[in-house]
Amino acid sequence: MKLGIILTLFLFMNTLCAQKDKEAVALQTVRGAVVDQVTGKGLPNILVELLNYTPRIATISGEDGSFQLENVPIGYQRIRANGLNYYDIVYTELVIAGKQSVIQLKMEEEVDIEVATIQSNRGSRIRNAKMMTIDEMNVVSARPFNIEETNRFITGFGGLGKAVTNYPGLLNADDQQTYIVSRGYSPNGVQWMVEGVPIDNPNHFAAMGNTGAAFPILNNNLLASSDFVNGAFSARYGNVYAGMFDVNMRKGNNERHEFSAQINLFGAEFVAEGPFKKKGASYTLAVRGSIFGLLDQIGLSIGTSATPSYNDVNFKIDIPTKKAGHFSFFGIGGISNLDVTLDSSAADVFADENYTLNTYLGLVGFTHLKRFDNDFSLKTTLSYLIEDYDLKTDTVLLGQRVREFSVRNFRQRAGLSSILSKKFNSQFVLRGGVSGYLHFIDVKGEWNRRNELYSQAKEIQVLANAFVEARYKFSSTFSFVLGVQGMYWSLNKNSWSVEPRVALDWRIGKRHRLSLGYGWSSKIESFAIAFLVEKQNDGSYNNSNRQLGLNRSHQVVLSYDASLTRVLGIKANAYAAYSTNLGVDRFSSSFSLANHGAYDEYVSYVNLVSEGLGFNYGVEVSIEKFFSEGFYGLLSSAYQRSFYQGSDKVWRNSAFDAQHVTSLVMGKEFKIGKKKQNVIYGDFRFNMHGGLPYTPIDLDASILAGKEVLQVDKPYSERFDLYKVIDVRVGARFNHPRKRISHHFYVVLQNVADFENAYVFKYDAANEKIVTAQQFPFLPNLVYQLFF
Numbered sequence: 001m002k003l004g005i006i007l008t009l010f011l012f013m014n015t016l017c018a019q020k021d022k023e024a025v026a027l028q029t030v031r032g033a034v035v036d037q038v039t040g041k042g043l044p045n046i047l048v049e050l051l052n053y054t055p056r057i058a059t060i061s062g063e064d065g066s067f068q069l070e071n072v073p074i075g076y077q078r079i080r081a082n083g084l085n086y087y088d089i090v091y092t093e094l095v096i097a098g099k100q101s102v103i104q105l106k107m108e109e110e111v112d113i114e115v116a117t118i119q120s121n122r123g124s125r126i127r128n129a130k131m132m133t134i135d136e137m138n139v140v141s142a143r144p145f146n147i148e149e150t151n152r153f154i155t156g157f158g159g160l161g162k163a164v165t166n167y168p169g170l171l172n173a174d175d176q177q178t179y180i181v182s183r184g185y186s187p188n189g190v191q192w193m194v195e196g197v198p199i200d201n202p203n204h205f206a207a208m209g210n211t212g213a214a215f216p217i218l219n220n221n222l223l224a225s226s227d228f229v230n231g232a233f234s235a236r237y238g239n240v241y242a243g244m245f246d247v248n249m250r251k252g253n254n255e256r257h258e259f260s261a262q263i264n265l266f267g268a269e270f271v272a273e274g275p276f277k278k279k280g281a282s283y284t285l286a287v288r289g290s291i292f293g294l295l296d297q298i299g300l301s302i303g304t305s306a307t308p309s310y311n312d313v314n315f316k317i318d319i320p321t322k323k324a325g326h327f328s329f330f331g332i333g334g335i336s337n338l339d340v341t342l343d344s345s346a347a348d349v350f351a352d353e354n355y356t357l358n359t360y361l362g363l364v365g366f367t368h369l370k371r372f373d374n375d376f377s378l379k380t381t382l383s384y385l386i387e388d389y390d391l392k393t394d395t396v397l398l399g400q401r402v403r404e405f406s407v408r409n410f411r412q413r414a415g416l417s418s419i420l421s422k423k424f425n426s427q428f429v430l431r432g433g434v435s436g437y438l439h440f441i442d443v444k445g446e447w448n449r450r451n452e453l454y455s456q457a458k459e460i461q462v463l464a465n466a467f468v469e470a471r472y473k474f475s476s477t478f479s480f481v482l483g484v485q486g487m488y489w490s491l492n493k494n495s496w497s498v499e500p501r502v503a504l505d506w507r508i509g510k511r512h513r514l515s516l517g518y519g520w521s522s523k524i525e526s527f528a529i530a531f532l533v534e535k536q537n538d539g540s541y542n543n544s545n546r547q548l549g550l551n552r553s554h555q556v557v558l559s560y561d562a563s564l565t566r567v568l569g570i571k572a573n574a575y576a577a578y579s580t581n582l583g584v585d586r587f588s589s590s591f592s593l594a595n596h597g598a599y600d601e602y603v604s605y606v607n608l609v610s611e612g613l614g615f616n617y618g619v620e621v622s623i624e625k626f627f628s629e630g631f632y633g634l635l636s637s638a639y640q641r642s643f644y645q646g647s648d649k650v651w652r653n654s655a656f657d658a659q660h661v662t663s664l665v666m667g668k669e670f671k672i673g674k675k676k677q678n679v680i681y682g683d684f685r686f687n688m689h690g691g692l693p694y695t696p697i698d699l700d701a702s703i704l705a706g707k708e709v710l711q712v713d714k715p716y717s718e719r720f721d722l723y724k725v726i727d728v729r730v731g732a733r734f735n736h737p738r739k740r741i742s743h744h745f746y747v748v749l750q751n752v753a754d755f756e757n758a759y760v761f762k763y764d765a766a767n768e769k770i771v772t773a774q775q776f777p778f779l780p781n782l783v784y785q786l787f788f
Contacts, residue, residue: 026097026675027071028099030079031103032103033066035065045083046082075677085109086109089106092626098787106225108136111427138229141573143571145228149163150220160220161203166665168638182231183616185553186655188211188593192245193246197415202217204216204336222314228244230242230243231517232557241521241579250284251284260786262783269289271284283316289310316329327366333361340357355392357391361385365383365384376420377421379419379421383417386413389409409445410442432467436464436465437462439460441461443457443531444458453535457530461490462488466485466486469501480503486498487550489550492546494550497552504516504517512561518554518556520555534607545605548610550610559572560573575617577617578614584609584611585609585647589647594654595644618639630668636663642654665683682728685727690723692719694761697711698710702768725776745783748783
């Protein structure tokens, strides 16, 4: 019934638009800049043209690399840039009536010694932007993504974090959070960077020490082309070993003001952009807020009886100058709160106690980019971060709420980084940088009824990084990347490293590429673990976790990429990783921090030492049909294993040993209307992975104890059933050519088959039985977007 109403609405809008614009044809402007992939300098005299369209639409880029294509038809369009001494680049862009398309085309320079040979066979020298990373130093285990791609994938609440789980080797351990498991590593090994500034967890309700949470603060609509890397990292990346989200924010339209608004069952947002002064300066701003109260009104569940509330803002101001350099000011911020009242329902994974959670996160940065000549540049970034996590839990005694536990994690961080980059010629690029972050930490957790501290720290610590890396192209087919990353964390004498990184890149023939990379990576221990304390018999506190060193990982990755046709690509990886210095119990035990990081439960172990080991290996394959002729698809599959060793020296499955992960995303759109300028479409997503291991509950012992008791002698010996979910989206885009307005309607049906996927098993003391908390049930969402 509801689906019928939605389809009727789509048809009505199409009829309305068709009646108002019987003769009008929706056309739009596509403009931007063509730049060198390494230096970012504008490239003049580049031919930019719209492919597969008659009459021909083309232009030549100006002295600063700028270009503008007029009267471009609405819909997905392929744009090619072609210039002397550079490989052609083909870029796909969704063009709509309500917004100009402003894009950046990055071109790779050909090796000088082979230019003459290459010019005679330019047809084989085309690069597809979908197969090229944004940073050319990211040779292995890296994938580019952009706003069009992340908005096309069905992500639910998770935004960018959920979008990458369509790639091989990646899964989300919790439907209600964005805990990204990369190649069997703990999600704690993941790191984010926004405009080059590291940030542990850019999400609402984010606990200090975790890397995922329920709802993103980052707004996909302000996303520029970015990279995700999940192994054998280039030397620029420090304090990471599992996966790096290297996120860039886009500039606003510097010629005209544009707006978009969106409302759905869960929230509303507004985006504005445009020029704010002459000479190319621009702004872009996005604000968003939740309206989850509407779900209660219509009887829908998001997996908890509580009603979360959040608001966030993203912005970027871009100011180019002729002599002083390029300036930008950016930021993201979010506030969120959740109040949960005791509920005995086993289906509610959050409400087994009363608690109140308030979180706040803010990041602002100021960047200056100065080019001393076309091939030598210095980029300097100042940043300030503030995080506040305030949790209070209560229990009910004699009919009254009594404070049981409270934690306040507060941190401010001031940072400065500089990166020098020099392109000596088309063969040799050298880059180096330093960064320093001053952490002002105030952490206090307390068992209130027992009057005992749980965690404690009030201090200033320093995290410093330095790197140097170089890429040398011996020919157009073979190149070599070498670098080293150094890191120092002032908390203890065990937290420093010098990490080599190396990669080889070999292009085989016209369409095939083979890469081999090795990297030694490490990450500091999370604050949630490092600052744990335990009260001793004499009243003092054991704070031995402060001595935990860096978590370290040696990684080797063999990658294969192939452009089978102009619209079909394949990627494959084989990898192995050996981890050391993982936190384990000082005394013989199966416990290891290799299994921590995917759930909200606090680990309360002290007496940890950095002596644990881990071993991961696997094979990944993905086949992608790039968008063409109204259709796209991505099939990914991986076989991956993850093992760990505790202080008892026994190797076991880790909590993230999924064994196999498979996903399929695909979509088809149909042009409708007399001028074929409106679209209806459908997207499909299927995700499946092997059930994750867990430690079983000892029911008899739990009944005797009156609380949950695990079979600690059988850690991670059992598995949840196979996880599977199907998501569907049906939508329509309507373009109003005269008024330059676009409407976008769609409905998302998450877990449309209503699969019951177990999240966790719990002991129900009231009924003396084991109950199952489920992942997300079937959840629909109706969305409307307006671009004007």
